[in-house]
Amino acid sequence: MLAIEQLYKSFPTPQGPLPILQGVDVRLARGSSLALMGESGSGKSTLLHLVAGLDRADSGRILIDDVPLDGRSEASLAQWRREGIGLVFQQYNLISSLDVGLNLTFQARLAGRHDPHWAAYLAQRLGLADLLERYPEQLSGGQQQRVAIGRALAGRPAWLLADEP
Ligand SMILES: Nc1ncnc2c1ncn2[C@@H]1O[C@H](COP(=O)(O)OP(=O)(O)OP(=O)(O)O)[C@@H](O)[C@H]1O
Ligand SMILES: [Mg+2]
Known part of the structure; x- marks a missing residue:
């Protein structure tokens, strides 16, 4: 709740x-x-x-x-952000130095929740499978938004917070 x-x-x-x-x-x-x-x-x-x-x-x-x-302490809040929620920012906030594949999985990896099958399924479902080696600046706005949604879901969080998804 x-x-x-x-x-x-x-x-x-x-x-x-x-x-x-x-x-x-x-x-x-x-x-x-x-x-x-x-x-x-x-x-x-x-x-x-x-x-x-x-x-x-x-x-x-x-x-x-x-x-x-x-x-809560800052450490506990950081854990909440990392493991408790998936967050889709209004401005996406993708990491410009990482390709789409790594943007999708980076946070899930940090949280120890990376699941290659789930990540591949998400990429497929979100129409990103052919874009995994591109960088954010090489994507359209809608494609960037779908990467942001995939990233938020990659760690299978209990809560998804999506800003103007
Ligand atoms: N750091 C800040 N300092 C001062 N005012 C701020 C700050 N952040 C947001 N605001 C103001 O707070 C209000 C709410 O902003 P917020 O971004 O939450 O709106 P929103 O409902 O998400 O709008 P939108 O639909 O345009 O995204 C706005 O009037 C904004 O100008
Ligand atoms: Mg807003």
Whole structure:
């Protein structure tokens, strides 16, 4: 279960703090999915980054299976990012010095979860099988996005966080 309780987040600006998330509540059972919809600038990416442990909220709680994310050490947050979730960034964030095949599997390898059969299946399903030796700059936007989706799924995470997939 993912539970978000009364989450608040603002960003500092020269005019003072800009409130973005103002008391967000979400409950999501394992195996279910939720689509967040909102205007550009409304805070969707901000919320995903908080759940991913890439940023910290001003107040409120995020609980994964009843364990709060805040209060964890940096090492524990790093483990959550590496092993707990798959994250598809809005801007993809592929590693430019690695080819598609390595971009797909790099994180799963780091997490000790690389499975060559699953990686090959993902490449096939995502239409990337013929592109494995190309580099991100040699791909179209849609192809880069599919690499980002494949990378997020490669380690078979319990949770997939996808920003504008
Ligand atoms: N580091 C930051 N400092 C100041 N303001 C920020 C920062 N990051 C985001 N914002 C502001 O916070 C708001 C929410 O941004 P966010 O990226 O979460 O929106 P979004 O809903 O994902 O938008 P989009 O649909 O365009 O991707 C925006 O108004 C943005 O300008
Ligand atoms: Mg966004």
